[in-house]
Amino acid sequence: MWHTKGKGHMTQPPFIVFTDLDGTLLDHHDYSWTAAQPALDHLAERGVPVVLASSKTAAEIAPLRAAMGLSACPAIVENGAGILPAHATPDDDAAPYARLRTTLDSLPAPLRKCFTGFGDMTDADVAQITGLAPDSAPLARRRAFSEPGLFDGDEAARKAFIAALTDLGVTARQGGRFLTLSFGGTKADRMEEIAALYGHPRTVALGDAPNDVEMLETADRGFIIANPSGTPLPKLAKEDGMTITRSKNPGPSGWNESILALTFP
Known part of the structure; x- marks a missing residue:
């Protein structure tokens, strides 16, 4: 579909798709991407890489990526804190995560008790x-770079x-469901690295x-996928110029709708 060129570089495709998973390519409730399969097939036929972000x-993304037929593409993991290279399997270097947990535990007790991370x-x-299957939950807790969790406190706290x-x-960083802690790096940062390849x-x-906002704003074309289960994103600056638009349908149906109607301004 696409081939290596030189040291780690790829033949240039017509464009690259970077996509969030939960609530975007995956249904918010059952984690299915079936409704997006026509668009995924369309991209595969055109040789367009689809980078999961x-x-x-x-550990969670590797089997999903394989099931979607996207193992030839790198993936952005843990909210932009790391990259899973194409065809790679996860390693178990969790030193950054251990340091993050130590830093979290150093907070004053009244603040620390408000946050329940996956490590807790x-x-x-x-x-x-x-809502993950019992055999999938351990993969979600196999972290290397970041700590998602729930914050139980008022706005001042x-x-x-x-x-x-x-x-x-x-x-x-606040995602669709969790507040995620890390030592930095966004999906947009990793997007630039992968685009260079x-x-x-x-x-x-x-x-x-x-x-997802930085990623949407950095891209040449962005789509905000409707998510009735979450708070809608505020209007972004590039929506005025139609560089960023919103889907009518939620989740993978909206993803499918957006990709099949894709045009560049």
Whole structure:
């Protein structure tokens, strides 16, 4: 479909698609991408790489990527904190995650107790809170770079929590469901790295949550996918020029609708 060219570089495709998973390419409730299959097939026929970009771990994304037939494409993992190279399998270097957990535990107790991360949960807890199958929850907890979790406190406590982490070099990003902590890196940062591998073709991004905004705004063409289960994103600047548009349908149906109608301004 596409081939390596030189050291780690790829033949330039017509464009690259970067896509969020939960609530975007995957249905918010059952994690199915069936409704997007016609668009995925269309992209495959054109030789367009589809780069999965999610807060999910490499251990979660690798089997999904394979099931979708996208293993020839790199993937952005843990909200942009890392990249899973094409055809690669996840490794178990969790040193950044261990350092992140240590930093989190160093916060004052009143702030720390407001945040329940995946590292504070059991596999069963994660399965219940995410709707994942019991055998998938351990993969979600196999983290290397970041810590998603739930914040249980008022707005003042939330601001104090984020400010304290910022002072310690930790960023906090709100996704469609979880507040995710990391030592930096966004989906947009990784998007630029991956686009360089393919010779900087045009880029398309699809997402539904605040942690997708930089990716949507960086892309040549962006689609905000409707997610009735989440708070709609505020209007973005590039919507006025139709560089960014919104789907009518939610999840993979909206993804399919957007890709099949794709045009560049």
